[in-house]
Amino acid sequence: MSAPVDISPVTLEQIPVNQDRRYHLREIFGNDHPIELELGIGKGRFLIQSAEAHPERNWVGVEWASRYYRLVAERAAKRGLANLRVLRDDAAHVVRDTIEDAGIDVLHVYFPDPWPKARHNKRRLIQPPSRVRPRASWSTAGA
Ligand SMILES: C[S@@+](CC[C@H](N)C(=O)[O-])C[C@H]1O[C@@H](n2cnc3c(N)ncnc32)[C@H](O)[C@@H]1O
Numbered sequence: 001m002s003a004p005v006d007i008s009p010v011t012l013e014q015i016p017v018n019q020d021r022r023y024h025l026r027e028i029f030g031n032d033h034p035i036e037l038e039l040g041i042g043k044g045r046f047l048i049q050s051a052e053a054h055p056e057r058n059w060v061g062v063e064w065a066s067r068y069y070r071l072v073a074e075r076a077a078k079r080g081l082a083n084l085r086v087l088r089d090d091a092a093h094v095v096r097d098t099i100e101d102a103g104i105d106v107l108h109v110y111f112p113d114p115w116p117k118a119r120h121n122k123r124r125l126i127q128p129p130s131r132v133r134p135r136a137s138w139s140t141a142g143a
Contacts, residue, residue: 005073006077007070007073009082010085011086012028012086022099023098023103024100025058029083031058035058035060035103035104036050036060037059037060037061037062037099037107037108038060038062039062039107039108039125040063040091040109040110040125041063044072047059047072047076047086048072051081058083058085060085061085063087066088069086069088112124
């Protein structure tokens with residue numbers, strides 16, 4: 001049996017959010033490189049290849065399925081990728097409530113789960129504006 005991999009260097013779970021309850025990703029990486037965020041990373045093929053190919057950029061992946069999250073974290077930790085972090089959370093919550101305004105430079109979403117049945121529509125990652133709860137920091141003036 002192989003030894004367990006320490007995934008703590010590549011995960012965001014241990015890092016508390018700031019007083020405004022948002023991740024300040026540039027502080028987490030300790031540099032001002034551009035930050036690219038992928039939602040729904042699956043097995044992390046795009047994220048890991050991108051982080052390896054572009055060490056001059058920072059990469060963050062969000063995945064709510066624990067086995068995929070763990071798989072990607074282990075692969076990234078084994079490769080010693082200092083420019084990559086993964087977070088186990090709901091992507092909609094992360095974007096809406098935990099990333100500071102202007103905190104990311106590029107957003108990637110590839111093949112999000114389609115949830116074709118009408119009764120499952122509410123689980124879709126991409127939702128019409130009428131279903132999106134506003135961010136706490138968004139202005140509600142005139143609403
Ligand atoms: C069809 S897979 C695609 C994975 C990857 N983007 C790719 O192209 O290979 C969709 C992934 O998004 C994840 N996912 C779907 N909705 C999510 C959400 N709201 N928050 C986080 N992850 C989500 C699923 O668990 C799954 O791993």
